[in-house]
Amino acid sequence: MSPVLYYFLSFTGINILMCWSLYLPYRVGQLHYLTVACMLASAYFSGFAAREWSWPFALIVVVGILIGILICLIPSFAIGDAPCFTVVIIGLTIIFILKTAVENSPALGGTIGFFGIPQVNHLLPLTYLLVVYAGAVIYRIDHSRLGRAASVVFVDKNTAAALGIDVKRLGMFFQVAAGALAGLAGTLYAFLIGGLFPEFFNLGVIGTLMCMLFAGGHTTMWGVIVSVPILEGMQLLLPSAIASWRQVIYALTLIVIVLVLPGGLVTKRMLLRLKGKVSGGISKCNN
Amino acid sequence: MKKSSMLKVEGVSVSYGPVRALENISIEVDRREIVALIGANGAGKTTLLKAILGVQKVQSGKVLFLGDDITNSSTDKVANMGLGLIPEGHLVFSTMTVLENLQLGAYHNPQDFNDNLENVFESFPVLRKRIHQTAGTLSGGEQQMLSIARTLMSKPELVMVDELSLGLAPKVVSEIFDILGDLNNKGYTILLAEQNAKKTLEFANRAYVMETGRVVLQGLTQELMSHPEVRRAYLGSNV
Amino acid sequence: MEIFAAQLLNGLSLGSMYVLLVLGFNLMLLVAKIIQFAYPHLVVLSMYVCWGVLRHTDNMLLVVLASVASCIVVNVAIEPIFRLLAKRHGLDINVSFVVSMSMALLITDVMSHLLNYGYPIAFPTEWVGKSIFSSGLIAFSAGQAYALFGGIAAVAAFFYLLYRTRQGRVLRAISENSLLSSIIGIPIIKTRVLSYAIAGLLGGLTAVMFARLLGSASPGLGDFVGMKVVAASILAGLGNLKGGLVCGLLLGIAESMAIGYLAGSWSNAIAFMMMLVIMLIKPEGLFGIEA
Ligand SMILES: Nc1ncnc2c1ncn2[C@@H]1O[C@H](COP(=O)(O)OP(=O)(O)O)[C@@H](O)[C@H]1O
Ligand SMILES: [Mg+2]
Numbered sequence: 001m002s003p004v005l006y007y008f009l010s011f012t013g014i015n016i017l018m019c020w021s022l023y024l025p026y027r028v029g030q031l032h033y034l035t036v037a038c039m040l041a042s043a044y045f046s047g048f049a050a051r052e053w054s055w056p057f058a059l060i061v062v063v064g065i066l067i068g069i070l071i072c073l074i075p076s077f078a079i080g081d082a083p084c085f086t087v088v089i090i091g092l093t094i095i096f097i098l099k100t101a102v103e104n105s106p107a108l109g110g111t112i113g114f115f116g117i118p119q120v121n122h123l124l125p126l127t128y129l130l131v132v133y134a135g136a137v138i139y140r141i142d143h144s145r146l147g148r149a150a151s152v153v154f155v156d157k158n159t160a161a162a163l164g165i166d167v168k169r170l171g172m173f174f175q176v177a178a179g180a181l182a183g184l185a186g187t188l189y190a191f192l193i194g195g196l197f198p199e200f201f202n203l204g205v206i207g208t209l210m211c212m213l214f215a216g217g218h219t220t221m222w223g224v225i226v227s228v229p230i231l232e233g234m235q236l237l238l239p240s241a242i243a244s245w246r247q248v249i250y251a252l253t254l255i256v257i258v259l260v261l262p263g264g265l266v267t268k269r270m271l272l273r274l275k276g277k278v279s280g281g282i283s284k285c286n287n
Numbered sequence: 288m289k290k291s292s293m294l295k296v297e298g299v300s301v302s303y304g305p306v307r308a309l310e311n312i313s314i315e316v317d318r319r320e321i322v323a324l325i326g327a328n329g330a331g332k333t334t335l336l337k338a339i340l341g342v343q344k345v346q347s348g349k350v351l352f353l354g355d356d357i358t359n360s361s362t363d364k365v366a367n368m369g370l371g372l373i374p375e376g377h378l379v380f381s382t383m384t385v386l387e388n389l390q391l392g393a394y395h396n397p398q399d400f401n402d403n404l405e406n407v408f409e410s411f412p413v414l415r416k417r418i419h420q421t422a423g424t425l426s427g428g429e430q431q432m433l434s435i436a437r438t439l440m441s442k443p444e445l446v447m448v449d450e451l452s453l454g455l456a457p458k459v460v461s462e463i464f465d466i467l468g469d470l471n472n473k474g475y476t477i478l479l480a481e482q483n484a485k486k487t488l489e490f491a492n493r494a495y496v497m498e499t500g501r502v503v504l505q506g507l508t509q510e511l512m513s514h515p516e517v518r519r520a521y522l523g524s525n526v
Numbered sequence: 527m528e529i530f531a532a533q534l535l536n537g538l539s540l541g542s543m544y545v546l547l548v549l550g551f552n553l554m555l556l557v558a559k560i561i562q563f564a565y566p567h568l569v570v571l572s573m574y575v576c577w578g579v580l581r582h583t584d585n586m587l588l589v590v591l592a593s594v595a596s597c598i599v600v601n602v603a604i605e606p607i608f609r610l611l612a613k614r615h616g617l618d619i620n621v622s623f624v625v626s627m628s629m630a631l632l633i634t635d636v637m638s639h640l641l642n643y644g645y646p647i648a649f650p651t652e653w654v655g656k657s658i659f660s661s662g663l664i665a666f667s668a669g670q671a672y673a674l675f676g677g678i679a680a681v682a683a684f685f686y687l688l689y690r691t692r693q694g695r696v697l698r699a700i701s702e703n704s705l706l707s708s709i710i711g712i713p714i715i716k717t718r719v720l721s722y723a724i725a726g727l728l729g730g731l732t733a734v735m736f737a738r739l740l741g742s743a744s745p746g747l748g749d750f751v752g753m754k755v756v757a758a759s760i761l762a763g764l765g766n767l768k769g770g771l772v773c774g775l776l777l778g779i780a781e782s783m784a785i786g787y788l789a790g791s792w793s794n795a796i797a798f799m800m801m802l803v804i805m806l807i808k809p810e811g812l813f814g815i816e817a
Contacts, residue, residue, distance in 0.1 A: 029620070031620065031623070031624070075806060078806040078807065078809060079806065079809055082809035082810075083764075083809070083810070083815070084619075084620045084623075085561060085619065085620065085623060085760070085764065086760050086805060086809045086810075088623065089753070089756055089757050089760050089805065090802065090805055090806065090809075092753050093753070093757060093798045093801060093802045093805070094802065096753065096794075096795065096798050097795050097798050097799055097802065100791060100792065100794065100795035101795070103791065104791055104792065202749070203627070203630070203631060203634075203749050204631060204635075206627075207627065207628060207631040210624060210627070210628075211628075214624065244639070245635070245639065247631055247632070247634075247635040248631075248632055248635045248636065248639075250628075250631070251628040251629070251631040251632040251635070252628075252632065254624065254625075254628040255607070255625050255628045255629070255632075258611065258614075258615075258621060258624060258625055259607070259610055259611060259614060259625075262614050262615060340709065342705070342708065342709065361713075362708045362709065362711070362714075363708065363711045363712060363713040363714070365711075366709070366710060366711025367711055371710075372709050374706065374709055378703065378706050380698075380699055380702050380703060380706070381702070382698070382702055383695070383698065383699070383702070387695055390692070390695060391695060391696070391699050391707075391710060391712070392710055394696065394710065394711055394712055395711050397692075437710060438710065441710070441711060
């Protein structure tokens with residue numbers, strides 16, 4: 001496999017997971033950037049455990065997910081129902097603190113980066129298997145009582161509370177689920193890419209993920225499956241002189257999409273229409 | 288001589304998204320009149336007042352004020368032309384003082400500020416005593432008075448009052464109605480939107496009865512008060 | 527003790543810069559109902575403008591004018607984007623944050639591509655100024671004096687404008703109830719644009735003082751200052767101006783103390799850690815949300 005294709009597939013898989021981990025808390029109206037901190041922590045843990053302690057891959061995946069969960073769980077007791085913007089800043093703050101910790105830890109490579117993470121066989125197919133599995137779980141959550149409750153909370157917290165929804169518990173659940181996804185993404189990232197730099201985990205990566213989420217459509221889980229490959233592919237296909245402006249391209253795309261297509265490329269209404277057509281077609285066949 | 292029409296609403300329709308709130312409404316208010324809009328909660332009175340003021344977008348029809356077409360004009364322009372609305376719920380800027388509220392009311396009319404203030408205090412003597420008090424600490428009735436006084440500071444040609452009596456004690460309501468009567472004698476034209484039909488019909492010269500976004504009856508208040516449909520639905524008496 | 531006094535002075539000068547940025551940020555939040563995350567980035571952009579002008583002239587007045595003008599122009603120029611956004615989404619501060627964060631990324635990336643080849647810029651040493659007072663460890667540079675006294679003057683002028691003038695009353699009215707304001711005839715859009723302009727004015731002045739205080743700037747400075755400013759606003763309670771005054775100063779002092787007593791690269795993390803703890807304990811801020 002050509003390296004370009006390998007990187008394309010790797011980043012697409014990881015970014016779909018990360019977009020989903022932003023998508024879930026956004027169901028209750030929270031921009032939970034803390035997931036990037038989960039990704040950072042679990043990536044560094046995974047790299048370190050694999051290289052220094054030679055832990056088996058499966059164990060690292062499990063612990064990586066647990067780390068993601070833990071990082072989201074502890075603050076969620078305080079910010080499960082906090083205003084969106086407070087959640088944003090708490091996320092950014094924790095990312096910054098973890099980044100500083102990594103930069104000041106020689107054992108983790110400091111600012112130079114952490115390399116030499118052992119390879120895992122058949123990792124790419126395995127990654128996509130995990131993406132599909134994660135997608136199935138998210139689909140179940142979306143179509144459960146929790147998903148419907150989240151839709152109410154998104155529109156109005158007070159109404160939700162009046163309907164007897166425990167807004168805080170619900171928020172905590174989505175935040176922790178997001179942490180698990182980001183933990184998984186972090187572990188996969190460490191093994192797929194093989195090297196880690198603290199500089200990667202900055203505002204830019206959040207901007208990229210936001211662009212992917214909002215361009216695809218934040219109202220359904222399917223949007224990012226369309227937008228992530230397009231935006232990842234664009235970055236690889238463009239000539240490098242233009243590709244070096246990708247931050248600007250992502251930022252502009254995000255602004256334009258939010259202004260012009262408020263729901264993104266794939267919206268709930270579109271899916272319903274699609275569903276109607278398919279089932280309409282089926283019933284026609286049955287006749 | 289022909290009576291001068293101050294406000295003319297011609298066939299106005301308004302929707303909130305897919306929901307039609309006003310359907311082809313026409314009303315007219317002449318200079319120095321007191322006109323009432325009565326109708327149950329949800330009939331569309333507030334929507335009509337907001338449409339006149341340009342707060343709510345009009346889908347079709349026309350609003351004429353002093354002969355000018357003001358349909359869908361910007362609210363600050365319309366307010367500047369002399370249309371004053373006293374909104375529902377005795378709204379005041381509660382973190383600001385009574386004086387600051389009145390100063391804000393005079394936004395378009397800063398000249399003669401002191402004279403206007405004097406006039407307003409004559410109508411509402413309580414406000415003079417509370418001039419440096421924070422508006423949020425006033426009683427409901429005082430807030431309604433402040434809300435009216437604030438509108439008067441801009442010397443409007445037409446004063447529109449939405450649900451004057453809502454949430455106020457009957458005694459306070461009577462007091463405010465008296466003040467409005469005085470203002471009318473001084474030359475103000477008044478348009479009242481009210482659920483409280485009895486008091487309003489006694490007070491106004493003419494009225495429009497609204498139901499689910501339409502005008503169903505209109506006429507002089509004396510005539511309406513003896514109309515069997517009005518008596519049954521709004522005055523609570525069995526005919 | 528001497529370190530403490532020195533860092534307290536440092537902290538007050540730095541803190542007064544944060545206070546100005548918190549005030550500008552909150553003004554737009556209150557009046558225009560947006561989260562302008564890119565505001566500190568615009569200020570850094572104006573620092574670059576100062577730097578550019580300084581290469582041609584050392585006329586202080588020209589530098590200040592250029593900085594203020596650029597900050598006002600850019601801040602007002604992006605207002606229509608937020609107006610269109612409000613038309614599309616209603617006044618949703620979260621969506622405005624998504625857009626302004628994109629703007630922040632855009633500004634940072636443009637700076638790192640086009641300005642000084644992405645390298646940090648350094649202001650002339652006479653611009654930062656010599657120490658005008660020193661005793662032992664305590665040294666008070668001209669730059670610090672500008673930041674501290676300029677900051678106090680600007681904050682005083684801001685509060686005077688807001689609480690003692692007709693325009694200020696109108697700004698407060700819109701921040702309390704924009705629907706009622708429009709009903710009584712206040713031009714909402716015009717006043718919103720005014721709030722962007724005032725924030726731009728504050729930002730332009732801050733850029734000059736910040737340049738004198740720090741003596742350098744880099745494309746990444748915006749993210750850094752932005753996070754602190756926004757965190758300080760949250761600590762105070764979003765939209766709470768007086769709380770912002772206290773928290774901006776406290777942040778400056780806390781950060782300077784951390785720099786004075788701790789190893790370099792950790793000092794910022796410590797400042798963030800303290801803010802984090804308070805935010806987690808009181809997500810609605812110390813003084814209450816007013817937005
Ligand atoms: N902001 C709004 N969005 C959607 N529907 C509204 C809104 N305001 C009023 N309505 C609807 O429009 C109709 C008229 O309301 P309103 O003008 O407030 O009546 P009134 O003032 O007579 O009580 C009602 O059916 C109400 O539900
Ligand atoms: Mg009403």
